[in-house]
Amino acid sequence: MELPWQLQITKTGKRKGQESVKKKKNISLVFPRRMYIFAVPALLLFCTFWVFPVLQLFFYSVTDFNGVNYNYNFVGFDNYISLFQDGTLTNSVKNTLIYAVVIVVGSNILGLVIAMALNIKIRGKAFFRTAAYMPALFSAIVVGFIWSYVYMPGSGMISSLMNLLGMDGNSFNVLGDFTWALFAIAIVEIWKGFGSTMIIYLAGLQTVDESMLEAGRIDGCTEWQLIRSIKLPLISATITINVILSVINGLKAFDYSFIMTNGGPGKSTNTLMFTIYKIAFSDQMMGKASAFSVASFIVIILITIFMLIFLNKREVEL
Numbered sequence: 001m002e003l004p005w006q007l008q009i010t011k012t013g014k015r016k017g018q019e020s021v022k023k024k025k026n027i028s029l030v031f032p033r034r035m036y037i038f039a040v041p042a043l044l045l046f047c048t049f050w051v052f053p054v055l056q057l058f059f060y061s062v063t064d065f066n067g068v069n070y071n072y073n074f075v076g077f078d079n080y081i082s083l084f085q086d087g088t089l090t091n092s093v094k095n096t097l098i099y100a101v102v103i104v105v106g107s108n109i110l111g112l113v114i115a116m117a118l119n120i121k122i123r124g125k126a127f128f129r130t131a132a133y134m135p136a137l138f139s140a141i142v143v144g145f146i147w148s149y150v151y152m153p154g155s156g157m158i159s160s161l162m163n164l165l166g167m168d169g170n171s172f173n174v175l176g177d178f179t180w181a182l183f184a185i186a187i188v189e190i191w192k193g194f195g196s197t198m199i200i201y202l203a204g205l206q207t208v209d210e211s212m213l214e215a216g217r218i219d220g221c222t223e224w225q226l227i228r229s230i231k232l233p234l235i236s237a238t239i240t241i242n243v244i245l246s247v248i249n250g251l252k253a254f255d256y257s258f259i260m261t262n263g264g265p266g267k268s269t270n271t272l273m274f275t276i277y278k279i280a281f282s283d284q285m286m287g288k289a290s291a292f293s294v295a296s297f298i299v300i301i302l303i304t305i306f307m308l309i310f311l312n313k314r315e316v317e318l
Helices: 004-029 033-060 078-085 088-117 125-137 140-151 157-164 181-205 210-218 223-234 236-251 255-261 272-282 286-317
Strands: none
Touching (some): 078 088, 088 181, 088 236, 088 286, 140 157, 140 181, 140 255, 181 236, 210 223, 223 236, 236 286, 272 286
16 A cells, blocks of 8 residues: 555656656657758759759840850840740640640540440450550650551551542642641550540549439439549549640640651641750750740749649639
8 A cells, every 4th residue: 555645756756757758759759950961962962963954044045055166155135046046945835835835635535435435344454444544655756656657658557548438648738848747746646645644534534423323314414514523623633734735745746846847847836845856966956955945934833834724713712
């Protein structure tokens, strides 16, 4: 049997012990200052391979540096002025925006339609999903060469089919057409990328509560009304993700312009990234290419801000 004073000491000891444990817990939650030392290597790599090159980009954009000879001169804003005077920037921005819009609309509509078709209970669903995703596994170089032979006039797949149907397949030369060449390579991008879009839409559609769809069917809603009023609003976040990813793919377009058309015919498939590459390495005008990169960076930032405002407003309305 413990005496009252012993009981009091015991309780006090427990309280002191509990307080010390709390203090230790609070101390363990505080990030020690010495731990910041471990962030130094990553910070050095970030500054070396990102911050320093970006600063160099701004510096070279006001010089006539050719990428080889370091005896360059400062030219001020002449590089920026020449981009607008010769129409290089405006033409590249126009082509890139058209390319991005076609990709966003095409890949999202095709991916959403196929995702809805493969989300129902059908035999061989796993096989069809795998087959639809297969193009996304190929590299851009392989896809570009394959579609170059598909589009080839005279002996390509499309030309051969036209000859079988009694049409003149030799006249089919979409990659050599000033008007349709950009859309032709955009179709290639859609064909390669719709599988990734479809997978994301499938993940979003599988989160839709089936009881809500059954309630809508009981109320007499058609399948289109279910899609428009229930499925699309519930996967709005998925739509936003796919739209952003598609816009990113469109703005960084380079592969198919380089592989399939080399920017031609004329400058009809010159995108932002391809034009930067051509000015820097083909024309050996690194200073002008740096100025073009800075201007492209500003254009992309403006497009991104506009998209964020539009998408945030859309989510609020939903």
